[in-house]
Amino acid sequence: MKIPRLPAIYLAWVLCLAGSLMSLYFSELRHIEPCRFCWFQRIALFPLAIQLGIFTYRSDGSAAIYGIPLCFVGFSAAVLQSLDLVFDFHALCGPGISCREGMIYFFDFIPLCWVSGAGFVVIAALLWLGRRVQPT
Amino acid sequence: MDRKPTFIHLLVIATAVVSALLIAIGAVYEASVPLETNELRAEGRPRIGRLEAKVEMVLIEDPRCGACYYFMENIFPEIYEKYIETGRAYCIVVPVSFLEGSEPLANAILAVNKQAPEQFLAFLHAVFVHFHGRESNGWEQKEVLDVAQSVGGIDLKRLRDCILTNCYSKQLEQNFDWGKRIMGRDFGVPTLYINGMRTSIRSADAIGERIEKLEKHK
Numbered sequence: 003m004k005i006p007r008l009p010a011i012y013l014a015w016v017l018c019l020a021g022s023l024m025s026l027y028f029s030e031l032r033h034i035e036p037c038r039f040c041w042f043q044r045i046a047l048f049p050l051a052i053q054l055g056i057f058t059y060r061s062d063g064s065a066a067i068y069g070i071p072l073c074f075v076g077f078s079a080a081v082l083q084s085l086d087l088v089f090d091f092h093a094l095c096g097p098g099i100s101c102r103e104g105m106i107y108f109f110d111f112i113p114l115c116w117v118s119g120a121g122f123v124v125i126a127a128l129l130w131l132g133r134r135v136q137p138t
Numbered sequence: 139m140d141r142k143p144t145f146i147h148l149l150v151i152a153t154a155v156v157s158a159l160l161i162a163i164g165a166v167y168e169a170s171v172p173l174e175t176n177e178l179r180a181e182g183r184p185r186i187g188r189l190e191a192k193v194e195m196v197l198i199e200d201p202r203c204g205a206c207y208y209f210m211e212n213i214f215p216e217i218y219e220k221y222i223e224t225g226r227a228y229c230i231v232v233p234v235s236f237l238e239g240s241e242p243l244a245n246a247i248l249a250v251n252k253q254a255p256e257q258f259l260a261f262l263h264a265v266f267v268h269f270h271g272r273e274s275n276g277w278e279q280k281e282v283l284d285v286a287q288s289v290g291g292i293d294l295k296r297l298r299d300c301i302l303t304n305c306y307s308k309q310l311e312q313n314f315d316w317g318k319r320i321m322g323r324d325f326g327v328p329t330l331y332i333n334g335m336r337t338s339i340r341s342a343d344a345i346g347e348r349i350e351k352l353e354k355h356k
Contacts, residue, residue: 015153030168035340059150061146100204
């Protein structure tokens with residue numbers, strides 16, 4: 003069996019899976035409540051984690067058509083959360099769980115919403131790169 | 139068309155299986171964690187409910203935190219009615235003050251608990267309601283006295299003296315350090331522990347479910 007280069011859609015899918023598992027780890031195992039913007043990011047991420055697996059299996063480059071709009075939704079939520087974090091626009095976050103207090107930081111200074119926003123950009127870029135693959 | 143599985147097909151299946159396994163391991167781990175994990179040693183702090191109750195809740199909150207207000211207004215009343223008032227659980231409240239303008243409020247909460255414990259819950263609720271959604275304006279010391287007056291049954295002179303001298307500053311500092319120690323990097327408010335285990339504050343149902351599970355466990 004010839005081992006081909008890994009398609010970009012597969013890499014995008016792996017990123018989505020990693021993000022989804024990490025999100026579930028924080029909410030279900032460490033019991034850190036997701037805030038409103040976190041939920042919007044999850045709404046965009048979780049379907050991608052399933053859809054992209056199917057698209058990869060089918061080597062279907064049309065994943066970009068369905069995936070990039072979801073990435074845009076997730077990225078927008080991450081940007082709004084970052085604005086809330088940096089400029090204290092807490093009105094955006096609404097009632098309920100605070101978008102600022104309890105924020106998770108990587109290496110003590112990179113907030114999770116920045117990682118999430120960058121993740122959506124990379125996923126969208128990979129989907130764009132993988133759009134030329136023909137269906138089997 | 140060639141139906142033989144390709145490398146990509148196998149890779150996709152392997153990745154999906156690994157992900158499913160990770161989720162299953164997480165679910166098994168969560169289910170197997172003992173219901174009571176640690177002693178929080180929160181005694182000596184304001185308590186709502188009877189100490190004989192089987193289930194102990196420990197609630198950590200800052201009086202200027204919006205999410206704490208949301209919890210106190212939308213979730214806590216149901217918990218209070220179903221489990222605290224009926225003697226099935228009690229709740230230890232640990233006020234912390236790290237948000238702007240919360241120190242006089244947290245001081246007042248502790249002071250009211252000391253001098254008029256029967257008014258504690260009403261005062262706590264009134265503080266959250268009064269200051270919710272308002273920026274700190276430096277008038278908290280005066281306004282919290284107005285809140286105390288509206289609740290009634292509180293010695294306003296003693297309360298004012300306590301607020302002016304920041305009489306519980308040491309206790310508040312200890313509460314904050316204690317909160318940071320037990321939560322570590324995940325420090326946040328509101329946080330609820332039930333019999334020593336950090337619990338979701340998403341809904342009254344989720345909290346009730348945990349309490350009922352613990353009642354059966356005992």
